[in-house]
Amino acid sequence: MTESLSPVKVAALYHFAVVDDPAALRLQVLPLCEQHGLKGTILLAPEGINGTIAGAPDAIDRVIAGLRALPQFADLEVKYSEASNMPFLRMKVRLKKEIVSMGVEGVDAATEKGAYVDPADWNDLIADPDTIVIDTRNAYEVAIGSFDGAINPNTESFRDFPAWFDDFSRQLRPDSVTRPKIAMFCTGGIRCEKATAYVKAQGFDDVQHLKGGILKYLEHVPESESLWQGDCFLFDQRVAVGHGLVEADYDQCYACRMPLNAADRASPDYIPGEACPHCIDQRTDEQRARYRERQRQVEKAAEEGRQHLGSA
Numbered sequence: 466m467t468e469s470l471s472p473v474k475v476a477a478l479y480h481f482a483v484v485d486d487p488a489a490l491r492l493q494v495l496p497l498c499e500q501h502g503l504k505g506t507i508l509l510a511p512e513g514i515n516g517t518i519a520g521a522p523d524a525i526d527r528v529i530a531g532l533r534a535l536p537q538f539a540d541l542e543v544k545y546s547e548a549s550n551m552p553f554l555r556m557k558v559r560l561k562k563e564i565v566s567m568g569v570e571g572v573d574a575a576t577e578k579g580a581y582v583d584p585a586d587w588n589d590l591i592a593d594p595d596t597i598v599i600d601t602r603n604a605y606e607v608a609i610g611s612f613d614g615a616i617n618p619n620t621e622s623f624r625d626f627p628a629w630f631d632d633f634s635r636q637l638r639p640d641s642v643t644r645p646k647i648a649m650f651c652t653g654g655i656r657c658e659k660a661t662a663y664v665k666a667q668g669f670d671d672v673q674h675l676k677g678g679i680l681k682y683l684e685h686v687p688e689s690e691s692l693w694q695g696d697c698f699l700f701d702q703r704v705a706v707g708h709g710l711v712e713a714d715y716d717q718c719y720a721c722r723m724p725l726n727a728a729d730r731a732s733p734d735y736i737p738g739e740a741c742p743h744c745i746d747q748r749t750d751e752q753r754a755r756y757r758e759r760q761r762q763v764e765k766a767a768e769e770g771r772q773h774l775g776s777a
Contacts (some may be wrong), residue, residue, distance in 0.1 A: 472547040474522040475701075476529060477680060478507075479515040479564065479655040481574040482537040487511060487560050490535075495558040497531045504553035508561045512575060514538060515564035515655055517701060519553055544653055544680040546710040552701040565655050568624045572662050579661030579672035582648065584682040587675050588692050590648050591615075597637070601626060601651045601660045602698070605723050609705060609715065610695025612650065623656050627663055634667060646671045652697060654678035683708050698724055720744050720756050738763060 484490060487509040494507060494514075501524035507516030518528065525545075533541050582590055591598045591612055598615040600607050607617045618629040637645045647669060649657040657674040664672050675682060679697045686693075688708040696705040696713040704715040704724055715724040721744035729735060734745040738760025739753050748756075 472522075472549065473519050473551050474525040475517065475519045475546045475548050475552065476525050477517045477544045477546075477653045478529070478532070478541055479513065479653065480538050480541045481513040481564070481578065481658065483575055484509060484511050484513060484537060491558050491560060493535070494532070495556070498528055498556050498558070501525075501528050503528055504551060504556050506553070506556075507558045508564050509558060510561045510564045512573075513564050514541070516558075517553075518556075519548060519551055542654055542677060544677055544684065546680065546684075546703075546706060548701075548703055549712065550702075552703055565659055566622075566624055567627060567659055567663065569627050569663060572659060572666065574659040574662040577662045577665055578658050579647075579649070579665060579674050581676040582673045583676055584685045587648075587650075587682060588686070588690070590673065591692065593646070596646045596648050599647065599649045599660075601649050601657045605721070606652070606698040608698075609713075609724050609726070610693065610697055612692055613694055615650070626656075626660055630660075630664060630667070634664075634669070637669070645669065646673075648673045648675070650675040650679060650682075652678050652699070653680050680706075680710065684710050696724075718744060719759070720748055720752070 490509055494509065498507070498518060501520060503518045503520040503524060505516060505518035507514065507518065518525065529541070529543055532538050590596055591614070598612060600611050600615040600617050601623070603621060603623070604617065604619045611617065618626060620626055620629055647664060649660050651657040654675065654677050657678065661672045661674045679693065683693060683697060683706065691708060693708070696707045696715065698705050703712050704717050705713040707713045715726055716730060717724055718741040719738050720740055723741060723743040725735065725741055729742055732742045734740065734742040739756040740748060
């Protein structure tokens with residue numbers, strides 16, 4: 466059989482919904498993905514579904530149709546992109562307490578989230594001087610791109626967002642004369658959607674978020690009209706994409722997770738798999754020895770024509 470020359474199609478998907486029995490649902494979702502030869506990871510939790518899967522374009526289309534045929538996922542949010550190579554090693558469907566970990570009990574993103582803003586309307590919203598624009602991603606993601614004027618919480622993980630907002634919101638109390646208009650965004654829409662539910666629970670009612678996230682914006686808004694600056698970090702081997710979802714020229718430091726551009730990689734402080742200019746002085750000798758051994762195993766696997774399981 467002639468191998469398809471089509472590029473790998475990648476689907477980043479999520480939907481907040483009430484899932485009564487995630488374990489039973491897993492018995493439907495995993496075989497569906499495996500049947501069509503997909504790879505990637507899907508998370509199932511009582512609050513919904515989240516994941517990124519990749520495979521042949523027609524296979525991805527059939528699986529997305531199958532997921533949307535499930536009653537609770539009829540409105541599944543999906544962002545598509547392409548990859549020159551398969552960015553995942555296997556297919557996994559995992560059961561979790563949350564599909565995106567915030568660590569706060571009682572946040573109901575299925576019914577209490579903020580209002581969606583379509584990418585076509587996002588520029589007008591964030592250009593309004595009365596809008597407070599918040600990037601809900603982590604600091605290492607924001608480092609390579611964001612919307613001009615957006616507030617960077619400088620968080621290391623999404624679990625840090627509630628504490629950051631609690632502190633930040635002291636100057637934004639809803640009992641003031643003018644209640645603030647808050648707009649939030651993230652990579653694919655899932656974190657900012659849950660963040661809007663948390664913010665609304667704190668008493669702020671004019672809360673909006675970018676539908677489909679940065680990825681949908683970069684896909685549909687022409688670069689000539691875009692207010693996005695830089696590239697968008699991804700959680701797979703592509704590392705980052707730019708306008709039109711074209712792969713950007715970045716690698717990622719295994720030690721600190723920072724995306725690395727050409728200048729970073731040219732630095733004498735860049736040691737593949739071990740350290741980079743961002744973390745060269747922040748790791749112990751023991752940690753660096755562990756990273757060095759892992760890199761040796763990755764290189765050995767490459768020489769033998771296989772991919773190291775820890776490299777994805």
